[in-house]
Amino acid sequence: xxxxxxxxxxxxxxxxxxxxxxxxxxxxxxxxxxxxxxxxxxxxxxxxxxxxxxxxxxxxxxxxxxxxxxxxxxxxxxxxxxxxxxxxxxxxxxxxxxxxxxxxxxxxxxxxxxxxxxxxxxxxxxxxxxxxxxxxxxxxxxxxxxxxxxxxxx
Numbered sequence: 663x664x665x666x667x668x669x670x671x672x673x674x675x676x677x678x679x680x681x682x683x684x685x686x687x688x689x690x691x692x693x694x695x696x697x698x699x700x701x702x703x704x705x706x707x708x709x710x711x712x713x714x715x716x717x718x719x720x721x722x723x724x725x726x727x728x729x730x731x732x733x734x735x736x737x738x739x740x741x742x743x744x745x746x747x748x749x750x751x752x753x754x755x756x757x758x759x760x761x762x763x764x765x766x767x768x769x770x771x772x773x774x775x776x777x778x779x780x781x782x783x784x785x786x787x788x789x790x791x792x793x794x795x796x797x798x799x800x801x802x803x804x805x806x807x808x809x810x811x812x813x814x815x816x
Contacts, residue, residue, distance in 0.1 A: 668757075668758065668760060669748075669757050669758065669759045669760070670757065671757055671758075672750060672755040672756065672757050673755060673756060673757070674754060674755050676729065676747065676749070676756050679726060679747050679756070679758055680724065680725040680726065681725065682725060682726050682727060682728045682729060682747075683721055683722070683724075683725040683726070683727060694738060694739045694742055695738070696736070696738050697738060705738075709741045713741070713761065713763060713766055714763055714766060714767060714770075715763070716763070717763065718744035718745065718760070718761045718762075718763070719744050719745075722743075722744035722745035722760065722761070723745065723760065725745070726745045726746050726747045726758055727743050727744060727745050727746055728743065728746050728747070729746065729747045729748075729749075729756075730743075730746050730747070730748045730749070731748075731749050731753075732748065732749045732750055732751045732753070735748045735749075740759065743759070743761070744760070744761045745758070745759065745760045745761065746758075746759050747759075
């Protein structure tokens with residue numbers, strides 16, 4: 663599964679990635695902040711529409727548009743890039759995020775199907791969960807989860 667997502671490929675040396683294309687992506691002059699709550703829906707619709715419709719710049723597949731430290735890797739910033747290298751939380755590696763409208767479309771379609779199924783099966787699933795709750799939350803289940811149970815499950 664991990665191999666299906668190139669942004670999951672971590673490299674220890676940031677120099678293993680191509681140098682960023684200068685003049686691409688958001689400029690560092692105006693910091694990208696969290697959208698205002700009153701503008702969030704409009705911003706979200708506009709951004710998702712752009713992510714779905716507009717093809718990434720061809721150059722962004724060859725070179726990232728910039729580098730982001732993990733602490734700056736927030737959804738509202740990342741949405742402005744077609745391609746960016748992002749460090750991991752402890753700074754020991756980085757990965758190259760590339761915007762892929764086709765993957766986004768397929769993932770949104772799958773998420774829609776899964777949510778529709780969940781909605782249709784909600785009553786049945788909630789009843790199954792309620793019936794299983796005593797077993798799920800039992801001490802034996804927790805011991806098994808953490809590998810503390812003996813061969814008989816106690």
